[in-house]
Amino acid sequence: MSRKIQLSPSLMTMDLDQFKEQITFLNDKVNSYHIDIMDGHFVPNITLSPWFVEQVRKISDVPMSAHMMVTDAPFWVKQLIDVNCDEICFPSEVANGVAFSMIDEIHHAGLKAGAVLNPETSIDTIMPYIDLLDKVTIMTIDPGFAGQRFLQSCLRKITQLRELREEQGYTYQIEMDGSTNLKHWKMISDANPDIYVIGRSGLFGLTDNIEDSWKQMLQEYESSTGFRFDNGL
Template identity: 30%
Template sequence: MSQQTLIAPSILAADFADLAANIAEVPGADWLHIDVMDNHFVPNLSFGLPVAEAVRRRTETFTDVHLMIENPERWAPEYAAFGNVTFHLEAVADVDAAVALAATLRAAGTRAGISVKPGTPVEPLLDHLADFDLVLVMSVEPGFGGQSFMPEVLGKVRALRTRIDADGLNTLIEIDGGIGVETAAESAAAGVDVYVAGSSVFGKDDPQAQVDAIRAAAAGAVA
């Protein structure tokens, strides 16, 4: 599958007291990104399944859940009604455990993604990419919004793109952290398919215009 350009606004940067209204401000988003944090795997607490379910009921947009939590084997299957569920490689014992959990999620009816922090290499995943629908490369340390983009992670994106294309896989590459117009273009050139954008979208005067601008920058770099 050829490289895609999908924009996924992250509600972590939205107004938690008015999530439905904020979601309505980005009707042209391709995906909606939902960050679940447990204050254990990452040093922050966002929300859990009840809030995520409330969001899902208020949108027709594809829902992309990012679990920044410990013990995803226990909790991830509860999110199977969402479009995609991503958990962290660092939160499971090893790659075999990650492959097994991805299989469980797929069997439950959702896509399965695996995420890596900025300091975690992707090489252990390269022979297992067919077992995942998505690989999320964190371009900031997970746990807080509004951080600056770390361009050094783009080497991981290029390694993933090379293997995905060589093997003819449908696995998507997602990037999350510090994504705006300029960094989306850099990321697209490296091979990203899905762009998670939080503070660069929500809180702006025209969130949908920001989504459109990020998409145009990424698509232009791919072209």
């Protein structure tokens, strides 16, 4: 039995010295690329930028999804619109007073808008505008750095969002981000998000070769969940 899921590799965790090789291999295998935008204020790390979106565009037509971890979300929304990033996801914790204007701006540009919920943030935070969202991302680790402790309790939000979507007829997709790997594949699959963000522990760090890492990831997913991998591509 197979289950359709979408995979979104986190490019923050890839081997940058193998950038072109890894992107070229993944282009026909993944549904989107997950691009972390960190400003050093919302979280203490600084990572990728809208410029990085432009670089990936040179060798890929796979949709790109920006996950902003920034304090001045409207500023970064404008930057990401300028580079035509397919999905722009803002941190719900700093969206009070600007959420509707950011969503409208993103949609006016013909792009998709999403909101991200950090582990301590409840679904109630996004309820005023949830009907306008194309995606809701649930963080299952603290934001800012890869490799942090997996927070299993956050998976309840995925179940709640799925139930809410069915009850209200919302159209957002549900994404989970954080420590998607052999240890957690089964419990994540049980929560049943639409999109899995995969990083170093689940893909890029499995072996020294992206093709071997991809094969190992699929084997681990299928052996852990009992489902055959199917991402619709």
